[in-house]
Amino acid sequence: MSTPTVPAHDLAALTGLVTGDPSDTVPVAEVFTGTVVADLPQSSPADVAAAFARARAAQSDWARLPVRRRLAVFERLHRLVLENHRTITDLIQIETGKARRMAFEELCDIPMVVSHYLKRAPRLLRPVRHPGAIPLVSSSTEIRKPRGVVGVIAPWNFPFAIGYCDAIPALMAGNGIVLKPDNRTPLSPAFGLRLLLEAGLPEGLVQLVCGEGPVVGPAVIDGADFVMFTGSEATGRLVAKQAGERLVESCLELGGKNPMIVLADADVPAAVHSAIDGVFANTGQLCLHIERIYVHESVYPAFRDEFTARVAALRVGPGYDFDADMGAVISPDQCARVAAQVEQAESAGARVLTGGRALPELGPTFYAPTVLEGVTAEMDVFGAETFGPVVALYPFATVDEAVELANDTRYGLSASVWGRDLPAARAVGARLAAGHVNVNDCAALAYAGKNAPSGGFKASGMGVRNGDQGLLKFTESTNVATLKRQVLGPRPGQPYDAYLDRTLTTLSLLRRFRIR
Incomplete structure (x- = not known):
């Protein structure tokens, strides 16, 4: 197996950026091997409160800077991320176990976010003059102000991209940040902070805190002026409740059980090719990835056979090169949860077309890419989010049936529709209850379009990232109304x-x- 280029002493230095007790640590392990690579200080609620105090002290001066001065930091950050792409990719792989191509694609999200808001932020943050209540003799000016210090609680599956895709527009708007990455994935967020400081961000403005979610999460919510959370539905409900009790707004991106619909006129080879990434990229540990594929009965056999053959041929394994198509699952616990869903489905009558087993010969958390058929409603894999390299195939007879099946979930994050007749495919997409609908693409297209908002329906969350609202949500508006005469x-x-x-x-x- 190839090895990362990041020296061990540098990994230890990164954990030193965390506000926490150096005598109270947990191990950070390389996922491929289980080898401990760093000791991560744990933050107490008092540490979190101190982090908010430092961020708040730095934020008052940062907010007073002209927008162009703030944005200059991110011009430099854009360059630094690209220059350090190998180190960032190594760190993401060490802590997540994902394939290198997926780790590289993760880091690309940050230059895209930076570039988008460098263009949009000056217009979004400047005062806007509106007509007043009384024509000619009154006016109204909308002023955007930062909220203060934003609490960002980031997940383990995209620690670098999701940790900073929200923090960056919040910082551009004049806020401070307290960022809580997952205990398993602190290295790339810490390196991101190092790059921000190198780019000229004021010391103290961004704080890193780490610890178990039930301990540190509530402390972050208690200190924040706005909460950005990405994670599970169950935890999201707790975050929203606690923030709501403080009358603090929150934005939540939660889970998904995302469907793909392959219409009768679809380009089957193209749909199969895209579905491979749509299902198995990031080892299936992606909120937007496909877990259910509905295929018109006229092309179902062709799709099933070609898709299954392609999945069986995927190259799975560890390595810090671009040879592997799919990497590891994040942890033994997550691997066991994936295996339990597959085993329960198989025991209840589902057919495993390929995969369906752990791969301990490759490493402690590898699981074979798995395709299921004959999944029914009493099986856990039917409705519960798997969050692993598993997909179920279903035939359908009519478009109405496909739409009904696709919408039959408490989630509504992402969906995909495939068909050569683009107006017809878009019409199907418009009927799906999802925040992202990709026509002739599986997962990334809608999210990658930074001009448009990205969010979820139903239990998939509330609020959006990306688009104008992805920055404006980190501000509050003041309406200054002026009357020229009584x-x-x-x-x-x-x-x-x-x-x-x-x-x-x-x-x-x-x-x-x-x-x-």
Whole structure:
């Protein structure tokens, strides 16, 4: 197996960026082998409170800087991320076990986010003049202000991209950040902080805290002026409840049980090719990835046979090169959860077309890419999020049936539709209850379009990232209304009945001439 280029002493230095007790640590392991590579300080609630205090002290000066001065930091960050792509890719692989090609694609999200908001932030953050309540004699100016310090709770599956895709627009808007990565994946977020400081971000403005979710998570929510959470539905509900009790807004991206619909006129080889990545990229540990594929009965045998053969041929294994198609599952516990779903489905009558077993000969958390057929509603894999390299195939007879099946889930994050008739495929996509719908692509297309918002329906979350709202959510607006001369209310000595008549006439004229 090839090895990473990051020296061991540098891994230890990265964990030193965490606000926590150096005598209270947990091991960070290389996922491929289980070898401990660093000791991670754990943050107490008091450490989290101190982190918020430091971020808040730095944020007041940061918010006063002109927007162009703040954005200059991210111009430099964009360059630094690209220059350090090998180190970032190594770190992501060490802590997640994903294939190198997926680790590289993860880091690419950050230059894309930076570039998008470098263009949009100046317009979004400048004061906006609006018509006032009374034409000609009044005006209104909308001023955007940072919320203060944003708490970002990031997941283990995309620790670098998701840790910073929200932190970056929040910082551009003038906020400070307290970032809590998962205990298993602190290395790439810590390196991201190092790059931010090298780019010129003020010391203290971004703080890293680490620890078990039930200990550190509530402390982050208690200190934050806005909470950005990405993770499970169950934890998301707790985050929303605690933030709501403080009247603090939160944005949540949660789970998915994402469907793919292959229509009768679809290009089957193209759909198969895309589905390989749509299902097995990141070892299936991706909120947007496909877990259910519905294929029109006329092309079902061709799709099933070609897809199964392609999946069986995937190259699975460890390595810090681009040879492997799929890497490891994040941990033994997650691997066991995936295996349990497959075993329960198989015992209840589902057919394993390929895969369906752990691969201990490759490493402690490898699981074979798995395709199931004959999955029914009483099986866990039917409705519960698997979050692993497993997909179920289902034939359908009519478009209405496919839409009904695809929408039959409490989730609504992402969906995919395949067909050569693009208007017809888009019409099917419009009927799906999902925040992202990709036509003739499986997972990445809608999310990668940074101009449009990215969010989920139903239990897949609330709020959005990307698009204008992906930055504006980290601000609050003040409406400064100005009246040039007093025209509101009756004139001195004027009977109110006369004022009423004048007001009704004015409102009628404003509507007639479309002034207001």
